[in-house]
Amino acid sequence: MSERLLTGWGRTAPSRACVVSAHSEAEIEEVLATAGRRGVLARGLGRSYGDAAQNGGGTVVELGELGIDGGRTAIDLDPATGFARCAPGVSLDALIRHALPLGWFPPVTPGTRWVTVAGAVAADVHGKNHHRDGTFSAFVRAIRLSTPALGTLPLSSSHSPDIFWATVGGMGLTGIITEVEVALRPVGSAVVDVETSRCDSLDEVIEAVRRGEGDRRYTVAWIDVQSRNGRGVVTAGDHVDGSAPATLPLPPRPRLSIPVVPPGPLLTRSTVAAFNEIWFRRFPRGRHLLRQPLWGFFYPLDGVGHWNRVYGPGGLVQYQVVVPSEGTLRTIVERLRKGRVPVALAVLKTFGAANAAPLSFPMVGWTLAVDLPRDTPGLAQLLDDLDALTVADGGRTYLAKDARVRPELLPAMYPRLGHWREVRDRVDPGRVLSSDLSRRLAL
Numbered sequence: 451m452s453e454r455l456l457t458g459w460g461r462t463a464p465s466r467a468c469v470v471s472a473h474s475e476a477e478i479e480e481v482l483a484t485a486g487r488r489g490v491l492a493r494g495l496g497r498s499y500g501d502a503a504q505n506g507g508g509t510v511v512e513l514g515e516l517g518i519d520g521g522r523t524a525i526d527l528d529p530a531t532g533f534a535r536c537a538p539g540v541s542l543d544a545l546i547r548h549a550l551p552l553g554w555f556p557p558v559t560p561g562t563r564w565v566t567v568a569g570a571v572a573a574d575v576h577g578k579n580h581h582r583d584g585t586f587s588a589f590v591r592a593i594r595l596s597t598p599a600l601g602t603l604p605l606s607s608s609h610s611p612d613i614f615w616a617t618v619g620g621m622g623l624t625g626i627i628t629e630v631e632v633a634l635r636p637v638g639s640a641v642v643d644v645e646t647s648r649c650d651s652l653d654e655v656i657e658a659v660r661r662g663e664g665d666r667r668y669t670v671a672w673i674d675v676q677s678r679n680g681r682g683v684v685t686a687g688d689h690v691d692g693s694a695p696a697t698l699p700l701p702p703r704p705r706l707s708i709p710v711v712p713p714g715p716l717l718t719r720s721t722v723a724a725f726n727e728i729w730f731r732r733f734p735r736g737r738h739l740l741r742q743p744l745w746g747f748f749y750p751l752d753g754v755g756h757w758n759r760v761y762g763p764g765g766l767v768q769y770q771v772v773v774p775s776e777g778t779l780r781t782i783v784e785r786l787r788k789g790r791v792p793v794a795l796a797v798l799k800t801f802g803a804a805n806a807a808p809l810s811f812p813m814v815g816w817t818l819a820v821d822l823p824r825d826t827p828g829l830a831q832l833l834d835d836l837d838a839l840t841v842a843d844g845g846r847t848y849l850a851k852d853a854r855v856r857p858e859l860l861p862a863m864y865p866r867l868g869h870w871r872e873v874r875d876r877v878d879p880g881r882v883l884s885s886d887l888s889r890r891l892a893l
Contacts, residue, residue, distance in 0.1 A: 453785055456510065459758055460499040461711075461765035462824050462853050465506025465886055469493075473515045475628050477717035478596045482626070482882055485598075489884030492626045494566035495541060495794075497789060498573065499768040500524075501852030501886035502621050508884055511626060513568065514539035518629055519543030527552065532634040533591065535701040538568030538627045547700050554634035557589040557742070563701065563749050567620055568627040573850035574619035574810040578668035578687075578748075581802045585812055587618040588805065589633045591595035598882040611806070616873035619810035621849055623883045624874055642668070642747040644685060644740050648733040652680030652783060655798065656776065662686030663800055668747070674718065674726045675786045675820065676792040682798070683733050687747055699747040707755030715762035715792075715823045722792040764825035769833055773800055775844035782818060782836055789832045795821040811848040819851070830854065849887065857891045 457464045472478045481490055496503055504510070517523050517537050525545060526535040529552045536545060542556055542563040549555065560575040569575075570586045571593060583589075592606040595617055603625075605614040617624045645666065647658040655671050662669035666686035673682035751757055766878060773779055779798075786793060797819045804813040822829060837859055840846065846863030847855050861867050868886030871893075874883075887893070 456493070456496070456504045457765075458496065458498045458500045458503060458853070460767055460824070460853055461758060461854065462767060463504070463886065465500050465501070465504045467505045467508055467510040467511045470514060471512050474520060475594070475596055475602050477630060478511065478516075478626050479602065481509060481600045482596060484511060485882045489882050491883065491885045492538070492568065492622050494539065494569035495564050497562060497565050499766075499851045501890065502573075502850055502852075504886040505884055506886050512539070513537070513566070513626070513628075514846065516628060516654065521830070527554070527634075528576070529553075530772075532636060533631060534634055534704070535629060535631045536567045538566060538630060540567050541565065542570070543701065548702060549634055550700060553636055555637045557633065557635040558583060558586045559748055561749065562752055563745070564752065567630040567632065569612045571618055571627060571630055572622045574805075574807055574812075575850070576801070576812050578670045578799060580799050580812050581663045581669070582667055584802060584805060586632075587810070587811060589806065590618070590630060591633055592631040593617065593627055594629040595625040596628055597877040599879055600877055602628065607806075612873050613877060615805075616809075616870050616877075617806045618805070619849075620807075620870065620874070621809065621886065621887060624877050625883065626698050637689050639690045640744045641690040641692070641741050641751075642687040642744060643690050644687040644742045644747060646733050646736075646740070647684040647686075648730070648735055648739045649684060650679065650681050650764055652682070652780065654670070655680065655682040655684060655797070655886045658684035659798065659800060669799065671798040672729070673783070673798055674730060675783060675791075675795045675796045676723055676726060678787070680783055680787075680833040681730060683730065685747075687742070690741065704753055704755040706753065708757060708759040711759045712762055715764065716760045717792050717794055717823055719790060725794055761821075761823050764823060767822045767824050767833070768819060768851045769822060769836070770817060770819035770848040770851045770878060771836065771840045771845055772811065772813055772815045772817040772848075773840055773843045774813070775843050776816065778839055778843040778845070779816040779818060781839060785832065785836060785839075786820065789828065791822055791826050791829065793820050793822060808870035809821070809849065809864055811846065811850070813846070815845060819848075844880075852887070855891070860891055860893075
């Protein structure tokens with residue numbers, strides 16, 4: 451047990467908590483039963499950008515020492531079916547290292563492999579293939595959940611489905627996940643067939659994204675928000691078949707790392723403009739085919755350790771929204787450009803249908819994620835204005851990325867919030883599960 455100052459990946463709102471490690475479900479149940487006034491929260495690898503994995507003044511439980519079946523085993527993978535039972539603290543990196551040589555890969559993955567499987571459920575993470583495959587939870591066969599009021603429960607979409615779906619995307623506020631069983635995707639190689647399309651305008655980007663999602667399983671676009679025409683690069687890919695999975699190479703460790711936080715942000719409008727120009731010209735004109743390792747395609751930023759430090763002591767805000775209409779997307783991009791915000795990383799994708807989880811983020815529409823230096827003048831008002839546009843279009847922000855949305859907007863963004871609260875009150879009537887995010891948003 452130790453007292454530590456914790457932040458999210460954005461490093462914007464540090465808070466101090468008592469951090470404990472749990473080695474068994476019995477220990478977790480004891481922590482829940484003896485929680486103090488500020489409550490308890492589970493924490494994985496701290497990759498939520500805002501304050502979702504913080505519990506200032508309370509207890510934070512780290513689950514890296516917890517195995518499955520009361521033992522030390524972290525992963526139990528059936529190589530014939532691809533069903534993997536995982537301890538909650540297993541990272542996607544560890545799962546890939548275990549499963550890839552056997553010919554299996556996570557069916558849905560976010561842009562970093564440094565998240566835990568329990569965190570992937572709690573945030574209901576999505577990837578470049580949502581338009582075809584949905585979120586991570588679409589492949590979760592079962593979980594175990596330790597709750598304050600009902601003890602430890604086995605859950606699935608068919609067994610106590612209301613609690614299961616409240617836990618999916620529930621940001622750790624229905625209980626502490628102690629096991630996840632997920633169905634992996636068979637792959638025959640560690641290579642992806644990739645088509646890149648360099649586009650001179652946002653119109654071309656949108657057209658290429660639509661073409662890519664019709665042809666390929668995975669599609670994503672980088673756009674230059676600072677450019678007048680919204681130019682960008684669309685990347686669409688599919689797994690390449692192979693015949694020798696046991697020889698598949700494993701993901702490399704980061705080759706570079708940002709060793710310290712610089713005294714000021716390295717990303718200004720001028721440096722970002724130079725970077726964007728270099729990045730855009732790096733890709734050939736028109737459409738181009740190549741093959742790329744899995745980790746280069748799925749996890750490009752994992753090649754640089756502590757890359758969030760380049761935003762300086764003020765940290766960064768990742769603002770991610772989903773909006774149903776293309777017109778609202780265009781307006782948001784234009785407002786960001788006119789707001790003169792340095793945006794080096796802007797990622798655009800489409801989503802398919804929403805699932806049954808009341809707090810799951812994806813819904814049919816366009817999702818845009820931008821990384822922004824928190825200390826940018828006028829940023830708070832700009833993002834408030836973008837929130838208003840998003841709500842007016844029936845869209846929402848992503849709670850796993852959020853650090854600043856106004857709580858009164860939440861019921862409009864998540865219309866089934868009331869149902870989620872009803873389920874949460876059944877499993878945790880005393881509000882033992884708590885976080886900085888839950889207090890800020892009055893969840």
